[in-house]
Amino acid sequence: xxxxxxxxxxxxxxxxxxxxxxxxxxYSKFPVGAAALVEDGRIVSGCNVENASYGVGLCAECxxxxxxxxxGGGVLTAFPCVDGHKKVLMPCGRCRQLLFxxxxxxxxxxxxxxxxxxxxxxxxxxxxxxxxxxYDE
Ligand code: THU
Numbered sequence: 001x002x003x004x005x006x007x008x009x010x011x012x013x014x015x016x017x018x019x020x021x022x023x024x025x026x027y028s029k030f031p032v033g034a035a036a037l038v039e040d041g042r043i044v045s046g047c048n049v050e051n052a053s054y055g056v057g058l059c060a061e062c063x064x065x066x067x068x069x070x071x072g073g074g075v076l077t078a079f080p081c082v083d084g085h086k087k088v089l090m091p092c093g094r095c096r097q098l099l100f101x102x103x104x105x106x107x108x109x110x111x112x113x114x115x116x117x118x119x120x121x122x123x124x125x126x127x128x129x130x131x132x133x134x135y136d137e
Contacts, residue, residue, distance in 0.1 A: 025050050039074060046063030059092060076104060091109070100125045
């Protein structure tokens with residue numbers, strides 16, 4: 001696993017805070033910003049986008065993944081997300097699954113309890129490999 005230098009975490013954290021400032025969260029009033037480092041050095045980010053039909057609101061990670069794919073895709077190696085107080089936030093369960101699909105095996109996440117790998121925060125994940133194994137049998 002490649003450990004990130006502090007300045008790399010700082011850049012990711014700043015990108016997450018910048019994204020959070022763009023959040024559209026008039027209903028929950030809980031803005032979220034997310035950022036991730038791509039294997040090739042790019043940084044992608046996203047914010048939550050809520051909706052008057054509450055249930056269809058999008059999490060910040062959803063916007064991040066859309067931005068990643070629209071920018072040509074890539075493998076994510078490190079990730080923080082922040083709330084409106086710029087405090088590190090734990091991504092929700094659905095978002096861990098969204099991130100898993102595009103994550104490096106040892107992707108690192110900043111969490112309120114320290115740095116964790118994707119497999120620590122989403123153990124025994126269902127992913128692309130399960131589908132491949134099934135169809136290849
Ligand atoms: N939210 C995110 O954007 N990401 C998460 O991982 C947790 C929750 C958003 C969804 C909603 O707009 C607001 O936070 C309050 O739940």
